[in-house]
Amino acid sequence: MVEVARNDGGRVELALLLRRLTVELDAVGERFAKPHGLGRTDVRAVIAIMDATRRGEPLTAGGLGAAVGLSSASVTALVDRLERAGHVHRVRDATDRRRVVLQMSEASMAAGAAFFGGLQRELVAAMDGFSDDDLDSVRRWLTAMTEVVVAHR
Amino acid sequence: MVEVARNDGGRVELALLLRRLTVELDAVGERFAKPHGLGRTDVRAVIAIMDATRRGEPLTAGGLGAAVGLSSASVTALVDRLERAGHVHRVRDATDRRRVVLQMSEASMAAGAAFFGGLQRELVAAMDGFSDDDLDSVRRWLTAMTEVVVAHR
DNA sequence: CCGAATGTCTCGATGACCGAGAGGTTAGGG
DNA sequence: CCCTAACCTCTCGGTCATCGAGACATTCGG
Structure with a gap:
């Protein structure tokens, strides 16, 4: 893995960053689940x-x-x-x-919106430091990665 | 959600794309687990x-x-x-x-490398259509998103 | 009106998980 | 050298999520 990371322009690193992010998002799910008894x-x-x-x-x-x-x-x-x-x-x-x-139920809808909506707002806010071109690159990248993952069997 | 998507420059859409991708990656994990009895x-x-x-x-x-x-x-x-x-x-x-x-075990190491290594190679290959600038934007974005997620309590 | 298809639920079994505690191992002070 | 405290793993008993098979109610086509 490390030895591949020489001449790939950091592409493998991106794959690892993505994995890290999914792991952390998973953890967020658990932080929501626990207190709600889910x-x-x-x-x-x-x-x-x-x-x-x-x-x-x-x-x-x-x-x-x-x-x-x-x-x-x-x-x-x-x-x-x-x-x-x-x-x-x-x-x-x-x-x-x-x-x-x-x-x-109304209450749970509100709780979910507060938790995940809050996270979403924070994510969107963190995108302020990115230009439209940056975000367009990200969008194309996410789309491409999703296609690969979906096609992978 | 949809109603927020007007003047955010597609930022919310990116959050949703990310969620979609994590869901699909999750599914990949299950496709690996099943046949291996895990x-x-x-x-x-x-x-x-x-x-x-x-x-x-x-x-x-x-x-x-x-x-x-x-x-x-x-x-x-x-x-x-x-x-x-x-x-x-x-x-x-x-x-x-x-x-x-x-x-x-040797065998399982090999099986894991074949499966996840294969996916990683496909992901890396799919990044060929992206410029170094594109990928740098993605890297900064992934890093920023991970920070937000980690900090979110 | 009858039989096949459909959507949900009940039952019994299986397996993943946890809390509490047993058993063996190490390190440090008399 | 021994004793004790701390540590690491495993065993036991119980709880809960999940499944397969099949029961029950409802709908739909002939």
């Missing part, structure tokens, strides 16, 4: 539900399972946990009464 | 052991626990699993015989 999966679930709600396409139990990669049995247990903790409500869909749509 | 934690452990070994400071059981945030009991179980699967060996430290240092 586990890893629960945070992913909450984020998925909030994202879907914001998109105006509320998640169903099944959709949540697909989103976070859980079996139906696990989704039931997961939603039980989140509901018991007051983070989501189960609501029977009016048009298809087999389905259960998940709604975030 | 769990989430196991992969983190293997990476920690490989990193430490490369640094020339082999991890002990206790060090591994600190690195991945597990109790000593869990570390024992974790190392049991990895050892049973043939990924690591327990070796009593010669100078301090209380300690157990962990060594990756």
Whole structure:
């Protein structure tokens, strides 16, 4: 690894920086989860539900399972946990009464917005020191890296 | 979120791109874990052991626990699993015989290098389309973002 | 109206994790 | 040389997240 870092123009270093950043972002997730009595999966679930709600396409139990990669049995247990903790409500869909749509509670929506929204604002603020050209480079880079990662099997 | 995206020069979009990328990188970890009979934690452990070994400071059981945030009991179980699967060996430290240092097996080292090294090569290759200035912008940005994330409590 | 498809939940089993504490090892002071 | 405190790892018992299989309710097409 180190020995490769000679004539690559620092490209390997960027890969390592990226890994470091993802590790730290992971840690942030845990710092959010702990005080709220949530586990890893629960945070992913909450984020998925909030994202879907914001998109105006509320998640169903099944959709949540697909989103976070859980079996139906696990989704039931997961939603039980989140509901018991007051983070989501189960609501029977009016048009298809087999389905259960998940709604975030006001309080949890606010808590999530405060935590992650706060982080996002800090990140955006830290971008003030960058020119539009800088940020455009970053955007293209992030897009390229994501494509590689998605394609990697 | 969307409504903030008007006059920020795409900064929020970058934050979302970053999140997308971390999610995909997470998925890569799982694609590595599954076929090798490993769990989430196991992969983190293997990476920690490989990193430490490369640094020339082999991890002990206790060090591994600190690195991945597990109790000593869990570390024992974790190392049991990895050892049973043939990924690591327990070796009593010669100078301090209380300690157990962990060594990756040749085979697993090779498998890890093939998988993650391969991904790294693809990432580096995808950076060919970027100028040195581009990459310098990216480097500064990654560094700045990491600082924000680390500082966020 | 009936059967197949669909969405969610229940049950029992498995495995990862933790807290408490046992057991062996080292270092330092009488 | 021994005793004790500190240290590192492992064992034990319990808790919780997850899964596979299948039950139950609902919808949809013929």
